[in-house]
Amino acid sequence: MxxxxxxxxxxxxxxxxxxxxxxxxxxxxxxxxxxxxxxxAGKYVFKLVETRVAIPPGAALTALAGQDVLLVVSVCLAPRTDDTDDATSSCEIRTSIVALPERHVQEPSSLARYNPTK
Known part of the structure; x- marks a missing residue:
C-alpha cells in the first residue's frame, strides 16, 4: 500500500x-x-481508522474553541474470516490536523464542535 x-x-x-x-x-x-x-453486508474488522481535523487557513488550534471545524474520518474495513482471532485483531488509528483550502465551504451535516477541554 x-x-x-x-x-x-x-x-x-x-x-x-x-x-x-x-x-x-x-x-x-x-x-x-x-x-x-x-x-x-457481513462481518468486518477494522483495519484502519484515520481522523483528520480540517482547520481554516492561518488559524491556530488555541483559537478554535467554540468554533465549528470539519472532521474527516476514513475507515478501512476487511472481511472477517472464520480464523480471525478477536484477541489479536488490531486496528491502526491515525489522527492529523490539516489546513482547509481558502475556497472550502463547510456543510452543517459534516461539522463537529471542537472543545479543547475534552
Missing amino acids: LACGVVLDCGHRFHRDCITPWLARENTCPTCRHAFELEY
Whole structure:
C-alpha cells in the first residue's frame, strides 16, 4: 500500500487526496472503471481508522474553541474470516490536523464542535 495513499480492490493505486473526491462522486475506479459495491453486508474488522481535523487557513488550534471545524474520518474495513482471532485483531488509528483550502465551504451535516477541554 502507498504510504500516503490507497490501493483499490481492482489493484490500482492512488494518492488519498486524489482518489477521495472521485470516490465521493463515483463508485468506479477512474483507471479501469471497475465498479465497487455501494453497500456491504457481513462481518468486518477494522483495519484502519484515520481522523483528520480540517482547520481554516492561518488559524491556530488555541483559537478554535467554540468554533465549528470539519472532521474527516476514513475507515478501512476487511472481511472477517472464520480464523480471525478477536484477541489479536488490531486496528491502526491515525489522527492529523490539516489546513482547509481558502475556497472550502463547510456543510452543517459534516461539522463537529471542537472543545479543547475534552
